[in-house]
Amino acid sequence: MSKLKDSFGRQIEYVRLAVTDRCNLRCQYCMPAHGIDIVPRKELLTFKEMYRLIRVLTELGVNKVRLTGGEPFVRKDFVSFLEMLSYNDLLDTINITTNGALISRHINKIEKLKKVKNINLSIDSLQQDKFAKITRRDVFPEVYKTFELLEKSSLNLKLNVVVQSGFNTDEIVDFVRLTKDKNVVVRFIEEMPFNGKGQRKMEKNWTLNKILEEVKTVFHVDEIQSEKSSTSRNYKVKNHLGTFGIIPAFTRTICNDCNRIRITSTGTFKNCLFDDGVFNLRDFIRNGASNEDLKELFLSLVKDKPENGFIAEANRKKGTVSESMSTIGG
Ligand code: SAM
Ligand code: SF4
Numbered sequence: 001m002s003k004l005k006d007s008f009g010r011q012i013e014y015v016r017l018a019v020t021d022r023c024n025l026r027c028q029y030c031m032p033a034h035g036i037d038i039v040p041r042k043e044l045l046t047f048k049e050m051y052r053l054i055r056v057l058t059e060l061g062v063n064k065v066r067l068t069g070g071e072p073f074v075r076k077d078f079v080s081f082l083e084m085l086s087y088n089d090l091l092d093t094i095n096i097t098t099n100g101a102l103i104s105r106h107i108n109k110i111e112k113l114k115k116v117k118n119i120n121l122s123i124d125s126l127q128q129d130k131f132a133k134i135t136r137r138d139v140f141p142e143v144y145k146t147f148e149l150l151e152k153s154s155l156n157l158k159l160n161v162v163v164q165s166g167f168n169t170d171e172i173v174d175f176v177r178l179t180k181d182k183n184v185v186v187r188f189i190e191e192m193p194f195n196g197k198g199q200r201k202m203e204k205n206w207t208l209n210k211i212l213e214e215v216k217t218v219f220h221v222d223e224i225q226s227e228k229s230s231t232s233r234n235y236k237v238k239n240h241l242g243t244f245g246i247i248p249a250f251t252r253t254i255c256n257d258c259n260r261i262r263i264t265s266t267g268t269f270k271n272c273l274f275d276d277g278v279f280n281l282r283d284f285i286r287n288g289a290s291n292e293d294l295k296e297l298f299l300s301l302v303k304d305k306p307e308n309g310f311i312a313e314a315n316r317k318k319g320t321v322s323e324s325m326s327t328i329g330g
Contacts, residue, residue, distance in 0.1 A: 003061035004298060006271075006305035010259055014229070015062050017050060018265040018329025019078060020070040025099050026136035027124070029162055029191050031324045033136055036196040045267045045282055047081045051088070053263060053281060056294045058090035066095040070265060070326045073102040079109060086115045093117050097160070097330065100146035101139040107149050119150055120187075122160040125168050126175070134167060151182055158185040163206040165191070172214045179242030186242065187232050190250040196324030208233060208248045215244070229259040249273075255308035264329050269298075271305040272312035273328060274321055278304065 004012035021038050023031070045053070054065055065085070072078050085094055095118040096110075103110075110116050123143055125131040131140040150157045161168070161175055175186045188211050212235070215221055219237045226234045231254055232245030248254055252274075262270040267282025279301055285294070306312040313321060 002295070002299055004057070004261075004302045006302045008305070008307060010257070010305070011061065012259055012261055012302050012305075013062055014064045014066070014260045015054065015057055016066045016068055016260060016262045016329055017054065018069050018263070018327075019047075019050065019067055019072045019081070020044060020075040021265045021327050022074045023069065023071040023099070023326050024074055024101055024137070025071065025139070027099075027122075027162075028134055028136065029164060029195055030326055030330070031196045036324045036326060039266055043282070044265050045263075047077065047084065049267070049282065049285060050081070050263075051084055052285065052291075053267075053294070054085065054091065055088055056291050057298065058088055059291075060295060060298055063091060064093040064095065065091060066097060068097040068329050070329075071099050071102070072096060073098055073106070079106050082110065082113055082116060086113050091115060095120065097122070099135070100143040100150075101137070104142065104146045104149055107146075107153055107155075111153050111155060116155065118156045118158065120158045120160050121147055121150060122162075123147060124162050124164065125171060126178075127171070130168065130171075134164065151184060156185075157183075158187055160187055160189055162189045162191050163211055165204040165206055169206060169214065172211060173218045176215050176219060176237060176240075176244050179237065179240045179244055182242055184242045185234075186244040187247055188244065189247045192250045192321075192325070194320075194322045194324075196322070196327065205250065207251050208246045208253070211246050229257045230254070252309040258305075258308075261302065261305070262329055264327065269301055270328070271302065272309055274309040274312040274316070275306065276316045276318050 026033055026035060082094065094116045097120040100121045124134045128140040132138045163169060178184065179186055190207055221235045221237055224234045224236050224243060232247045234243055234245040236243045263281065267280060268277035269279040269281050270277050306315060
């Protein structure tokens with residue numbers, strides 16, 4: 001069986017799939033207050049189409065999928081889709097990124113799906129007022145409840161914290177403190193200055209080094225070994241139960257070992273977060289492409305995977321990145 005390999009010899013094993021572009025929150029770094037222009041429903045991939053695309057990719061060596069969005073739990077029957085995907089015997093791992101505001105009642109059911117292993121919960125502040133300012137919705141108690149339920153569940157939990165200058169940088173140390181008694185991984189994400197209405201002005205860029213310096217003002221920190229294709233550099237404070245990591249989303253120092261591709265909610269194939277989107281899979285399958293056609297297409301598309309995010313951005317025809325991560329599938 002041919003495997004998906006790019007021209008730099010990187011084996012593609014992980015696909016990020018946005019199951020919707022819709023969201024119940026309006027995080028200021030992700031979209032404007034009035035939201036983004038969502039696409040008509042018929043332009044979204046159906047769950048059947050998603051299942052088929054993932055199946056074909058797994059026949060080419062992909063073994064992990066991350067479901068994201070928009071907010072995945074906004075899409076009707078998302079939990080049934082998780083069950084459906086679990087039937088794919090070639091898939092090892094299903095991961096989910098969620099804002100946590102709609103999931104508490106589903107946790108028991110999700111825990112029973114053995115392929116669903118890791119949940120990334122986005123939580124940018126531990127203070128209700130600040131959380132409401134950042135997300136423009138007053139849902140902190142529900143998200144915190146989700147956090148507590150997930151922490152007690154058998155699912156592996158990572159907290160995603162976008163570090164926003166002037167908003168939550170004073171809480172970096174509080175988040176690391178959480179790892180003392182809780183078996184969680186906190187991941188600080190460098191903010192990317194685009195949110196669906198163009199390039200956003202940022203006061204200061206909180207880069208990996210700056211975030212790490214801030215943690216070191218209070219804690220002694222050791223770097224820990226990361227998986228080769230990890231999106232983060234990872235650290236531990238001695239005697240803390242959990243760990244923390246930093247995702248250099250903006251400074252892009254982790255591209256070398258990238259093993260990921262992306263599919264947006266409208267079926268656009270992306271080799272890199274920063275590229276334009278290189279092929280419309282939805283129209284290809286709606287026009288009758290067979291699974292063999294799809295395989296051939298995937299094998300050729302990944303050959304154009306750019307070496308890193310800077311090259312991907314430089315190759316864009318649509319100018320600098322400005323789309324919301326909700327459209328791209330964060
Ligand atoms: N709605 C879900 C959530 O918020 O977890 C999933 C989709 S969201 C687009 C995926 C991740 O992208 C979240 O952790 C979010 O914080 C992150 N994200 C969105 N916009 C970003 C930006 N401009 N810079 C850095 N991270 C961003
Ligand atoms: Fe929605 Fe996630 Fe974007 Fe926040 S980061 S607006 S929760 S898609």
